[in-house]
Amino acid sequence: xxxxxxxxxxxxxxxxxxxxxxxxxxxxxxxxxxxxxxxxxxxxxxxxxxxxxxxxxxxxxxxxxxxxxxxxxxxxxxxxxxxxxxxxxxxxxxxxxxxxxxxxxxxxxxxxxxxxxxxxxxxxxxxxxxxxxxxxxxxxxxxxxxxxxxxxxxxxxxxx
Amino acid sequence: xxxxxxxxxxxxxxxxxxxxxxxxxxxxxxxxxxxxxxxxxxxxxxxxxxxxxxxxxxxxxxxxxxxxxxxxxxxxxxxxxxxxxxxxxxxxxxxxxxxxxxxxxxxxxxxxxxxxxxxxxxxxxxxxxxxxxxxxxxxxxxxxxxxxxxxxxxxxxxxxxxxxxxxxxxxxxxxxxxxxxxxxxxxxxxxxxxxxxxxxxxxxxxxxxxxxxxx
Numbered sequence: 001x002x003x004x005x006x007x008x009x010x011x012x013x014x015x016x017x018x019x020x021x022x023x024x025x026x027x028x029x030x031x032x033x034x035x036x037x038x039x040x041x042x043x044x045x046x047x048x049x050x051x052x053x054x055x056x057x058x059x060x061x062x063x064x065x066x067x068x069x070x071x072x073x074x075x076x077x078x079x080x081x082x083x084x085x086x087x088x089x090x091x092x093x094x095x096x097x098x099x100x101x102x103x104x105x106x107x108x109x110x111x112x113x114x115x116x117x118x119x120x121x122x123x124x125x126x127x128x129x130x131x132x133x134x135x136x137x138x139x140x141x142x143x144x145x146x147x148x149x150x151x152x153x154x155x156x157x158x159x160x
Numbered sequence: 161x162x163x164x165x166x167x168x169x170x171x172x173x174x175x176x177x178x179x180x181x182x183x184x185x186x187x188x189x190x191x192x193x194x195x196x197x198x199x200x201x202x203x204x205x206x207x208x209x210x211x212x213x214x215x216x217x218x219x220x221x222x223x224x225x226x227x228x229x230x231x232x233x234x235x236x237x238x239x240x241x242x243x244x245x246x247x248x249x250x251x252x253x254x255x256x257x258x259x260x261x262x263x264x265x266x267x268x269x270x271x272x273x274x275x276x277x278x279x280x281x282x283x284x285x286x287x288x289x290x291x292x293x294x295x296x297x298x299x300x301x302x303x304x305x306x307x308x309x310x311x312x313x314x315x316x317x318x319x320x321x322x323x324x325x326x327x328x329x330x331x332x333x334x335x336x337x338x339x340x341x342x343x344x345x346x347x348x349x350x351x352x353x354x355x356x357x358x359x360x361x362x363x364x365x366x367x368x369x370x371x372x373x374x375x
Contacts, residue, residue, distance in 0.1 A: 002188070002191065006191065010181075013181060014176050014179050017179045017180075018172075018179075034182075035190045035193055036195060036196065038190040039190065039194075039195045040195065042190075042191040043195070043265070044265050044266055047264075047266060057266075060265075060268070061265050064265050064267070064269055064272050065265065067269055067366055068198070068269060068272055068273055068276065069199060070197065070198075071201065071359070101164060102167065105164055105167070105168045113365075113366075114365075114366050114369075115269075115370060118269070123169070124172040124173070125172075126169070134268060135268060136269045136270060136370065137268030137269050137370065138270065138370060138374070139374075142374065154164075154165070158164070
């Protein structure tokens, strides 16, 4: 069982890395949260019956750990950490305006609250509103309303 | 804005290839590490809260107070109070265990937060109960000393300072016990609420945000 779990997690580890990048601000905190999510996933693994996809199941555990269970809160926003690997923009891939826009967007997302970040994260991962609402425990209508508010909030951060 | 978020989504999904990967061994090692989640901390603090007040009885001063009960003829009341106290404690431990077991990382975020807050409430009620019991005990001691007729005699065992008259010593002792008891209760209460306040600050804020969405 352990081998199966580690293999499964290894091939889906990007989900955890992305959550860690959103919710922490430096490498140590990133690794710390990654470890805690791994422990929570492993503890819950006996209850994973393969009804859902392993990755779908991971989103819930990873977000719950980041939002609720994770204790250390090195959550002060430090802009110099923002260009961690995931957020590094390669200059040659975009034109200047796009590049600038993306940088600002990533920075704005990092400034959001825990719940708002979760919404944006699931949205960026292309999850539908049903899955978003089920993960957070709110109704689908409220998930849409909330997402619209987050968009407005992002707009305010981008154009103060 | 829509366009910007769509651009971000496109970019976000392209980044998968660039994320540094952990090896099988790295992940395997992690599964053996101990969790440091707030649920674990609630469990540790709660066990300490159940155990610590009982360690107080090991302190000599508390042993003396048992002796005072004995000489004052309060022993049977003390046993009665202890019996009630332990039944309530067992009830709290059962409630706590039940709620603690209900916490699952597989719930949706809101339900998970709700269950953690509910578990914490059990501990909070227990702490309020324990602190009240300390105050009741202190009060009982003071009343006992006050009502005791032959207290001067009893005192001679404790009063080594002969400069104080028995009556004066009685008053000093009553005030002393009252002040120490109250301060101890306040101190323990403050530690508890500070500890939990810090631990659950983030959780409560997030829970409030999710709850607000319902209105």
